[in-house]
Amino acid sequence: MAGHSKWANIQHRKGRQDKLRSKLFSKLSKEITVAAKMGDPDPDNNPRLRLAVKEAKSQSVPKDVIDRAIKKSAAGEGDDYEEIRYEGYGPNGVAVIVEAMTDNRNRTASSVRSTFTKNGGNLGETGSVAFMFERKGEVSYEADAGDADTVMMAAIEAGAEDVESSEEGHTVWCADTDLNEVSTALEAELGESVSTKLTWRPNMSTELELEDMQKLMKLVDALEDDDDVQRVTTNFEASDEVMAQLAED
Secondary structure: OHHHHHHHHHHHHOOHHHHOHHHHHHHHHHHHHHHHHHOOOOHHHOHHHHHHHHHHHHOOOOHHHHHHHHHHHHOOOOOOOEEEEEEEEOHHHOEEEEEEEEOOHHHHHHHHHHHHHHOOOEEOOOOOOHHHEEEEEEEEEOHHHOOHHHHHHHHHHHOOOEEEEEOOEEEEEEEHHHHHHHHHHHHHHHOOOOEEEEEEEEOOOEEOOHHHHHHHHHHHHHHHOOOOEEEEEEOEEOOHHHHHHHHHO
């Protein structure tokens, strides 16, 4: 969705990615440890681990940090983490999905609920907003990976469902269960991707004006600051004018 890539670019320009670097590394490391614990510690034999390692590398996580995270699984650490999804509403009814990985369900639920309440949102029941999204595989490439036709043909051959190309790059979408296979096929044709991950793709969106976008960013930032929260997805849409004003904040 256009809004999401624009938001990511604004966060990057603001330097938020640098500010959250250590927190991001920690969350990616946790995913690697859990993925290795759930299956084979060899990424070649464990699709989830392979994707977790790939995503960590795309975020410049050092190799020794990745190796340590895998070794933690062999040492029996991380066994008690459980994955929980929370759903709720932000300003103007925008849908919010929060994916968490925690060793204390009560602590995380209390923290997430409090964060929604303090930032003008409402935590809903499971399933309250999930119908506005589809679980998909997302593979991202830089614009210089090829022109739109080249990427489209590679995506079709790989078994993908959809491609979005712009001056900023290419996003290839596929069924969540096909991500490992599709990303491997794309790699053979287009080279290393910028990012390969499972995500929630909105199938309907909520238009936000500047004030509501500011409130939403505050809510998402607060949720992402929680160590138990792995990722936050919303279905906002905003005009170029609104996104430009946000960038100037």
